[in-house]
Amino acid sequence: MRYIDEFRNINLIKKIAEKIKAVVPGHKINIMEVCGTHTQSFFRFSLDELLPSNLKLIAGPGCPVCVSHQEYIDNAIKLTQDKDNIILTFGDMLRIPGTKSTLEKERAKKGNVKVIYSALDSLLFARQNPDKKIIFLAVGFETTAPTIALSVIQAKKEDIENIFFYSSLKLIPPAMDYLVKDKRLNLSGFLCPGHVSCIIGTKSYEFIPRKYKIGCCITGFEPLDILEGIYFLIQQIVNNRPCVENQYTRVVTRGGNLKAENKIFEVFKVCDASWRGLGKIPQSGLKMKDEFSDFDAEKAFSINAKPCVISDKLSRCRCGDILKGLISPKDCPLFSKACKPGHPIGPCMVSNEGTCNAYYRYKRKT
Numbered sequence: 297m298r299y300i301d302e303f304r305n306i307n308l309i310k311k312i313a314e315k316i317k318a319v320v321p322g323h324k325i326n327i328m329e330v331c332g333t334h335t336q337s338f339f340r341f342s343l344d345e346l347l348p349s350n351l352k353l354i355a356g357p358g359c360p361v362c363v364s365h366q367e368y369i370d371n372a373i374k375l376t377q378d379k380d381n382i383i384l385t386f387g388d389m390l391r392i393p394g395t396k397s398t399l400e401k402e403r404a405k406k407g408n409v410k411v412i413y414s415a416l417d418s419l420l421f422a423r424q425n426p427d428k429k430i431i432f433l434a435v436g437f438e439t440t441a442p443t444i445a446l447s448v449i450q451a452k453k454e455d456i457e458n459i460f461f462y463s464s465l466k467l468i469p470p471a472m473d474y475l476v477k478d479k480r481l482n483l484s485g486f487l488c489p490g491h492v493s494c495i496i497g498t499k500s501y502e503f504i505p506r507k508y509k510i511g512c513c514i515t516g517f518e519p520l521d522i523l524e525g526i527y528f529l530i531q532q533i534v535n536n537r538p539c540v541e542n543q544y545t546r547v548v549t550r551g552g553n554l555k556a557e558n559k560i561f562e563v564f565k566v567c568d569a570s571w572r573g574l575g576k577i578p579q580s581g582l583k584m585k586d587e588f589s590d591f592d593a594e595k596a597f598s599i600n601a602k603p604c605v606i607s608d609k610l611s612r613c614r615c616g617d618i619l620k621g622l623i624s625p626k627d628c629p630l631f632s633k634a635c636k637p638g639h640p641i642g643p644c645m646v647s648n649e650g651t652c653n654a655y656y657r658y659k660r661k662t
Contacts, residue, residue, distance in 0.1 A: 303518030304341075312523045313346035320348050320530050326482055327529055328475065328621055330356040330468060331489030332649020333517050339658035341519045353526070354481065354621040357471055357574060358489060359649035360436045361388045362619060364464045365570040369394040371599050372433055372462065376402040376409055382425060383409045384418050385433040388647040391640060415440070415447040422451070422459040430459045431593050439491045441465050441582060442556035445563040448584070448591050462593035463583055466569055468492050469500050470580035476508050481621055485529040487522070488514040490544045495560075497552025498542050505538035515543040563588055572643065573616030615642035618651050625655040632660050 329335065335355045338344065344353065357363045373394045376383050383399065390400040390411065403409035412418060418432040434444045444461065451459050468489060476483055488501055493514045501512045511532035515525030525543045532538050542548055560582070569581025584592040593599065613635065614628035625631045625644070635641040637656060644652035 300518070303516070303520040305520070309346070309519050309523065312520060312527060316346075316351070316523065316527050316530060317348050319527075319534055320351050321534060322350070324350045324352070324482075325484045325530070325533065326352050326354055327485045327487060327526060328354040328356045328481065328483055329487035329489075329522075330358045330472060330475075331487070331491065331517075332359040332362075332647065332651075332654075333491065334358065334487060334489070334515070334522060335651055336648060336654045337517050337519065337522060339654045342658070343519060343522060344659075346523070347526070351526075351530075353487075354483075355618070355651040355654075356475060356621050357571060357619040359619075359644065359647050359651070360440070360464075360466060361386075361392060361647040362615065362643040362650050363466060363471075363571045363573070364389075364392070364435055364643070365572050366395065367570070368462075368464045369399075370396075373397050373399060373402055375431055375462070375593075375597060376406055378429075379406065379408065380427075381408060381429045381431055382421060383431050383433065384412050384421060385409065386413075386435065387411045388649075389433055389435060391646045392643045393640060393646075415444040416450070418447055418459060418461075419450055419454070419456065422456050426458060428458065429596075431597075432459070432461050434461045434463045434465055436464075437466055437468055437489075437492050438495045438557075438560070441560045441564065442495065442553075445559040448563045448588055449559070451591055452588060457590075459591060460593035460596050461584065461591055462599070463564070463581070464569075465564065465582040466571065467566070467580050467582065469496070469503075470577050471571065471574065472501070472504065474574060474577045474580075475621070476504065476510065478620070483510060484533055485511040485513070485538075487525050487529070488512050488540075490514060490516050490521075490547065493542075493544065493548045493552070495553050495556050498540050498548065498550045499552070501540045505540060509538050511538040511541070513541045513543055514548050516547065571619075573619035613642035615644040615652070618644050625652040626660070628652070632656060 422430040513525040564582035567583040644650040
């Protein structure tokens, strides 16, 4: 099948892997990818086994569910306590552990947590349940933000009064800016996320080579995509010419999707945001503009940030360090023991885009 078999051709994969080995410098090189789908593909296809030992691909905070702050999860669970509320969420949020419960457990007890597959489905729930308050958990990066913004715009257009959006939307470039400053990571380059880059374009990463003198490459998600992106980055390092390259030209452009970006910033404004494991990153989140405040769950339900009391078991979870790229899942004392996909302790084990989940599925026996 075109665009599948071509990018999984074993002979081509071996050739690009050999080209990487032939040009990689002798010193240690750390490349970070900040996309959960890249994480899954990298481990699923055992690409790490094809790379030289001094070339390390680090999984960063590429899972939007995983980086949603503990307070956000606890507040979402608190909203389920009112029987007049219906909480709408994407499926991978259900099992993210809060301090004392999960949305999945609250759904079993109260039945007022529903899974939807598109933000626009929230409007349907609001129309069908006029006597209920519909609260959509708006989680994601720049990829999901446009459809959430469209839902808010449509709600205002239809004058729907019983729908609210609780934003945990995050922006990727500010997180990359934060990570590259961490000297412990000693990053040599970034593999930039393909899905996010469809929206924001290659232009949004140009500050990284200009400011920090390290390279970036946007790639797709198939084995050849990822390996070619790594090869491009190695060439930048060898030739000392950091820049932003676009391996994913069949989808991503320099300008991105301007219509989608315009919709995001019609509804939302940039704000500081708390990331699980990373802390508060300036100008890395999205909050509702004043003209759409009638749909802002934080204001409608007086949601205030409060410190979480972390349980002893959760305190031993190393998801925060894994999201930063400081350790691998196998370095967490709970991984594959107390923490498994069937019984996750931390968020990185829950979502398919979580590093621990990917490592458990494909690499725990190595």
